[in-house]
Amino acid sequence: MNLKYFKYSIILSFFFVFQSCSLLKVNLESDTEPLDNQMIETRNLTHSFVNTFFHDVRVAADSIFENTENKEVQVNALLWKIIATQQAKNKIFQINPEVALIDTWILTTTMSDFLEKGIGSTMFAEQQPVAINASKKLAVKIDEIAKKSFKSDYDEAFHFVDSIRKNEPFTSYDFYRETLHDNWYEYQKIPDSIANGSIGTLSQVLSDFSTKFAVGGEQTLYQSQWATELMLKRSNLDQLDLTKISEDFNKNTEELLRILQEGGVNLQKDVLAFQADYRMSIRALNNNLDSLSIFAAKEMAVFRDSISVERKAIMSDLDNTSEKIVKTAMEELRETIKDVLFYLIIILIVILLIPFALGYMTGRVFTKNKNSK
DSSP: OHHHHHHHHHHHHHHHHHHHGGGGSOOOSOOOOOOOHHHHHHHHHHHHHHHHHHHHHHHHHHHHHHTOOOHHHHHHHHHHHHHHHHHHHHHHTOSSHHHHHHHHHHHHHHHHHHHHTSGGGGTTGGGHHHHHHHHHHHHHHHHHHHHHHHGGGHHHHHHHHHHHHHHSOOSSTTOOOOOOHHHHHHHTTOOHHHHTOOOOOHHHHHHHHHHHHHHHHHHHHHHHHHHHHHHHHHHTGGGOOHHHHHHHHHHHHHHHHHHHHHOSHHHHHHHHHHHHHHHHHHHHHHHHHHHHHHHHHHHHHHHHHHHHHHHHHHHHHHHHHHHHHHHHHHHHHHHHHHHHHHHHHHHHHHHHHHHHHHHHHHHHHHHHHHHHO
16 A cells, blocks of 8 residues: 555656756746836837927928028028937937936037027027027927926936036037936936946847937938038039029120121130130139039048948947847856756656665565565
8 A cells, every 4th residue: 555655656756847847948038127117118208309309400490591591591500400410319319218318308408508598699690599499499398208207306307407508508519418327327326337227128129229220311311411402502502503604605605706707806805805704714613613522522521420430339339239138148048057957957866766766665565565474
């Protein structure tokens, strides 16, 4: 009877051991800590602001350009939408959603001050109110986003942004400022180990890059178009009237034919005068083309530098993300190997020791039965 119960216990032991082997399944999910709901909401709200920023600045700059004949104002309008939208894209699409919001908030409000009461308050002459109204509207919008994102911590974030806004105003229309990542976390007295926290799961990282590349590609097309308009405006080629040039040429040709027909002493004088005018025209055209070539070379250099910086920033983000993903995968693999070895040892113990114990116990039972007889 005891032997029978022992057999049942052995069978149950094998059942539970192999049932637990389901734990041996390799877990391919990364153990990277995902961004919490508040961070996801912050990222989504900040990303939604990029289209609002681009649209409002573009519409305001185009309105200024079309409603003035002042060349300097037109050039400033083109520069504003080129530089402001580029800086906004750099701030909004950072890895850390909270820092992206802080930097975008500071950029938007400080730009508003710059255009209303700062050095840029005369950039657009009589069209200045158009730029001021657009920038104020954007400042109100980003403030609303900050309230939704920071919730109870809004006052703390507002004081930080307001301090930077007042103490470090923009001094030129390049609107450049280094990221305030370290300043923000130092202001909150948060250690670096927490400040450089999770970048999110792989799917969250890829989603962020997808949005960044989609907006970046569209914005690059706009930037190229605006850079071309700026080049033409600065070189005065946008005012070149080909119809008028053709009419003037026909007029001069007819005058030449008339002179040739009249002959006489005046022929030589008129031909010489015509030749002088023609040479002056050619010389002026050559000068314009030389200036245009120099300006085009400079603009292309600036555009290449901008693309190079953007590419380096993207590759840096990819390198950091890849490094963290690989590190996480290796840690997960080590833990999985440990679990596999542990269960293999258990299985070996069961396979080797249970038959031995079974034989030993069977021998003892037979020995007792034999002695009892």
